[in-house]
Amino acid sequence: MRVRDVRFPTSRTLDGSDAMNPDPDYSAAYVTLVTDGGTEGHGFAFTIGRGNDVCVAAIESLRSYVVGSDLDGLDLGEFSRRLTHDSQLRWLGPEKGVMHLAAAALINAAWDLAARRAGLPVWRLLSGFSPQQLVDFVDWRYLTDALTPAAAVDLLTDAFPGRGTRTAQIAAEGYPAYTTSAGWLGYDDAKVTRLAREAVDGGFDMIKLKVGADLADDLRRFRAARTAVGPGIHIAVDANQRWDVPDAIDWMRELAPLDPYWIEEPTSPDDILGHAAIRAGLRTAGPSGGPIRVATGEHVHNRVMFKQLLQADAIDVVQIDACRVAGVNENLAILLLAAAYGKPVCPHAGGVGLCEVVQHLSFFDYVAVSGELSGRRIEFVDHLHEHFVDPVSIVKGRYAAPTRPGFSAEIHPEALSRFAYPSGAEWA
Numbered sequence: 001m002r003v004r005d006v007r008f009p010t011s012r013t014l015d016g017s018d019a020m021n022p023d024p025d026y027s028a029a030y031v032t033l034v035t036d037g038g039t040e041g042h043g044f045a046f047t048i049g050r051g052n053d054v055c056v057a058a059i060e061s062l063r064s065y066v067v068g069s070d071l072d073g074l075d076l077g078e079f080s081r082r083l084t085h086d087s088q089l090r091w092l093g094p095e096k097g098v099m100h101l102a103a104a105a106l107i108n109a110a111w112d113l114a115a116r117r118a119g120l121p122v123w124r125l126l127s128g129f130s131p132q133q134l135v136d137f138v139d140w141r142y143l144t145d146a147l148t149p150a151a152a153v154d155l156l157t158d159a160f161p162g163r164g165t166r167t168a169q170i171a172a173e174g175y176p177a178y179t180t181s182a183g184w185l186g187y188d189d190a191k192v193t194r195l196a197r198e199a200v201d202g203g204f205d206m207i208k209l210k211v212g213a214d215l216a217d218d219l220r221r222f223r224a225a226r227t228a229v230g231p232g233i234h235i236a237v238d239a240n241q242r243w244d245v246p247d248a249i250d251w252m253r254e255l256a257p258l259d260p261y262w263i264e265e266p267t268s269p270d271d272i273l274g275h276a277a278i279r280a281g282l283r284t285a286g287p288s289g290g291p292i293r294v295a296t297g298e299h300v301h302n303r304v305m306f307k308q309l310l311q312a313d314a315i316d317v318v319q320i321d322a323c324r325v326a327g328v329n330e331n332l333a334i335l336l337l338a339a340a341y342g343k344p345v346c347p348h349a350g351g352v353g354l355c356e357v358v359q360h361l362s363f364f365d366y367v368a369v370s371g372e373l374s375g376r377r378i379e380f381v382d383h384l385h386e387h388f389v390d391p392v393s394i395v396k397g398r399y400a401a402p403t404r405p406g407f408s409a410e411i412h413p414e415a416l417s418r419f420a421y422p423s424g425a426e427w428a
């Protein structure tokens, strides 16, 4: 197991800037699993700079659970539980924060390894498991008041007959995407206008803007973007946790005439009842009396919080993140919960490598879990893909289906050394 601190100096151009994160340096606590057979597994935790070293240390603290594992006997359900239930390390969470990011990096690396050994991209590997096998990958503790393993098997069994048809369809057509590239808070109006127009010309039917720092600025930027794209294009907005509950409702009512498609992370990600109150406050706030949807998830720490957000009917859109919760296994639990509650999943992506990894979960969700595309899009941000061995491919506003074996998480060796922190050429 090799762990590296890799940081990209994105703060120099304000890529990724928003109301709470004005100067991110997109970073990866990057793991390589090396095996006697020569196959490698790659995974990472995503951070925005400072603290990436803490993540590296957290991954190192799990070393004894990883090194020496027998590949042929490796049960990825058991492996994920092993990494999240060390009785002493669990004190640092439980199942949240830096230890959970560390577990995610290792669990996703193990899935990358398994998919490479199978000669399949992760989404196709997952889509080949039986309903019972998929359910056995999930840690069901704390979930059974909302969804039981037996009900999850039923849900997956209902979706089973259509898998072949949907696999062929999604492999040919790709998965819908939306883009945030136009909307960073640090961009001036001319840049927002130009990028919004380019997005629509490129085939996107939805874009997202960052909001929440200054109402007058938000209104001006939103108007510029709306004018650029016209009324038929969805424009979502993202406050990155900036507001208290009443502020969120008031602010969104001001933006409502511009027809925001959803408000993302309006308040603290931990505030489940706050999200429910905001959603209730915006049910008829849209321009024609419809709802302004509420979306969250990129900072929702684990399956238990997603369960509560769904039980409280606090969100309209479930935003999984490939690297925030404990990897494929916990995201599988969240996909099952979302399907059981009938809520669309629109993954959070961007950063470095998040698009590459999370696309596999959406393709799999369509094939084997929800069987739905309606209201579903994967976020796309056009940064740093050139550093990946198997970068995402966007064609006319859709993610093309990944075809290479693995999880698309591998960064080119030259980039790993150039952006190594603090000694790589870029930082030294």
Ligand SMILES: [Mg+2]
Pocket: 238, 240, 264, 265, 298, 348
């Ligand atoms: Mg966001």
